[in-house]
Amino acid sequence: MLAATLILAAIGGLMGAGLGWAARVFAVSSDNPLLAEIERSMPGSQCGQCGFPGCSAAAAALAEGKVAPTCCPPGGMALAERLAQLLDVPLEGGQMPAPLLASIEAEQCTGCTRCYRACPTDAIVGANGQIHAVLHNACTGCGKCLEACPEGCVSLAAQAPTLDTWHWGKPQAA
CATH class of the missing domain: 1.10.15.40 (Electron transport complex subunit B, putative Fe-S cluster)
Incomplete structure (x- = not known):
């Protein structure tokens, strides 16, 4: 048992050292x-x-x-x-579009899991035959779930302002 543990530790150490060496030798440096x-x-x-x-x-x-x-x-x-x-450029206008978030209409959702499988950030939770929901903290608003949903129960809407996204506008001169 001790011999197997030592052998696995040695193999792990050698592979780690090999990966570290390869990362240095084959590193891609950025020109910019x-x-x-x-x-x-x-x-x-x-x-x-x-x-x-x-x-x-x-x-x-x-x-x-x-x-x-x-x-x-x-x-x-x-x-x-x-x-x-x-x-080193000025912010023009200081306005940005609000981030988009997906939402699912529970009445229309049949639980087909197509939106769940299409989501790249795992922001949709649910199972086959159950209603799905969107975790707004993980949703990036990419719209892939919107394209994948056959029932049309997924929609994208602008995110409501939060303390992180709200920005005070410049005052207008009188």
Whole structure:
């Protein structure tokens, strides 16, 4: 028993050392440190609300100046301010679209689990033949559940402002 434990520990140590060596030798360095910093700042939910297939593509477009810093609704105003600071551009208007959240009409839901299987963030809970519900903390508003639902009981609506997403507007001159 002791010999098997020692052998498994040695194998684990050797494999860990091998993976550490491979990570250093085969590391891909970024040519653009600004792009890497923007990508680290993004939420990483790959929701597509910005119009790009993922946060990496959105970060590349931001670094090239093709989109405004307010392009990411799930990131909120805090992310927009951070991106504007990184890119050294002013925030134009200071307004962003509200993040979208999915909701399911319980009366129409038959529990087919198609929306559950389509959700990339596991924000939909339920089982086969049961009514499903959306966990709003995990929902990114990507709309994949909307496309997958055959009954049409899933809808996307703007998220109500919270303390994290609400932003005081600039006062207007009299």
